[in-house]
Amino acid sequence: MRPIRIFHGTTEIAGQMGILSSALINKGHYSLGYNTFHSYLGYKDNLVNINHETLKxxxxxxLDSFDLFHFHYGTTLCPDFSDLPELKRRNKKMIMHHWGNDVRFHDQARKNNPYVNTDDSPPNEAIHEKLLKITAYIKEAIVQDYEVYEYVKDYYEKVHVLPIAIDLQHFQPNYPSVTKEKPLILHAPTNPDFKGTYLIEKVIDNLKQDYSFEYKRIEKMSHEEVINIYKDVDIIIDQVLCGSYGLLSVESMALGKPVLAFIRPDLVSYFPADLPIVNSNPDNLYKRVKTLLDNPIQRKELGKKGRQYVEMFHSHDVLVNQLIEIYLNL
Structure with a gap:
């Protein structure tokens, strides 16, 4: 198979453009991300961090350098999508990768989820109009899970589910100690309202009346710094409102940590049966964290299961074959 030259752009979400590019490069392809979205997370692997003007x-x-255009988060080369007719004219392969808040229709999200916070999503009409503009030219999409799938399935001819990818060589597991007297609980919200931070910390305050543990909330730190802090953690609480799990859950499992996040009941069956996440919503979070504080052996066992789960379902080395298959069939 001749090498493909793949463009990723223009919004880096959770390091995915860089991680997927790295796996594609390992397979002999050329892949590079052009990122116009800059945050304190500071992603830089396989990326050209650029502004809209320089991109223009x-x-x-x-257009001349790449065969295939893998767009992310509902963005393309031009904010008004005026690049798409030209890409089509040149017979370039194109696919759109949606990540969640770019397409999370407010009313639809609430239909199966009483907890969800959609403040970060654009108005429904704006999402709808954007999807119509994109799908006039791009006929296939990728999403990370079936929570996102529902929002876009009626717009595209085909929607592929490709889980969040991580490069496991950067994550050495450090399982929780069963003899630690003061366990450390961590929560790292990129968006506190979306993740349910206020509710999580209310539960933490209640638990502190009966239990001895440390709690750390991490915010506005680079991705590298955060990973170093995770190492000594015993329990990680990710997001308890959205109804699915995100990158923090995946990285935490890779590091061998037990993870609490909310998986919507109607979505549970779409995930592999051995998903080791402790399914926690605002109503049962106190009970779930209490159980883990009471059971250090269970914390360690969940940590081991989480690492195995990520090796099977989230390693970029595993997912890249699925991605190449998607590319070849576009």
């Missing part, structure tokens, strides 16, 4: 100046060169 590079349009011609980009």
């Amino acid at each position: 100046e590079s349009h011609q060169e980009i």
Whole structure:
């Protein structure tokens, strides 16, 4: 198979453009991300961090240099999608990767989830109009799970589910100690309202009346710094409102930590049967955390299961074959 030259752009979410590019490069392809979304997380692997103006100046060169355009988060080379007719004219392969808040229709999200916070999503009409513009030219999409799938399935001819990818060589498991007297609980919200931070910390305060543990909330730190802090943690609480799990859950499991997150009841069967996440919503979180504080052996066992789960379902080395298959059939 001849190498494919793959463009990723223009919004880096959870390091995915860089991680997927790295796996594609390992397979002999050329892959590079152009990122116009800059945050304190500071992703830089396989990325050209660029502003819209400089990206515009590079349009011609980009159009000439790449065979396949893998777009992310409902963004393309031009904010108004005026690049899509030209890409189509040149017979370039294209696919759109949606990540959640870019397509989470407010009313639809609430239908199966009494807890969800959709403040970060654009208005329904804006999402709808954007999807119509994109799908006039791009006929297939990728999503990370079936929570996101529902929002876009009626817009595209085909929607592929490709789980969040991570590069496991950066994650050495450090399972919780069963003899630790003061366990450390961690929560790292990129968006506190979306993740349910206020409710999580209310539960933490209640538990502190009966239990001896440390609690750490991590915010506005680079991705590298955060990973170093995770190592000594015993319990990680990710998101308890959304109805699915995110990158924090995946990285935490890779590090061998037990994870609490809310998986919507109607979505549970879509995940592999051995998903080791402790399914926790605002109503049962106190009970779930209490159980883990009472059972250090269970914490360690969940940590081991989490690592195995990520090796099977989230390793970029595993997922890249699925991704290449998607590309070849576009």
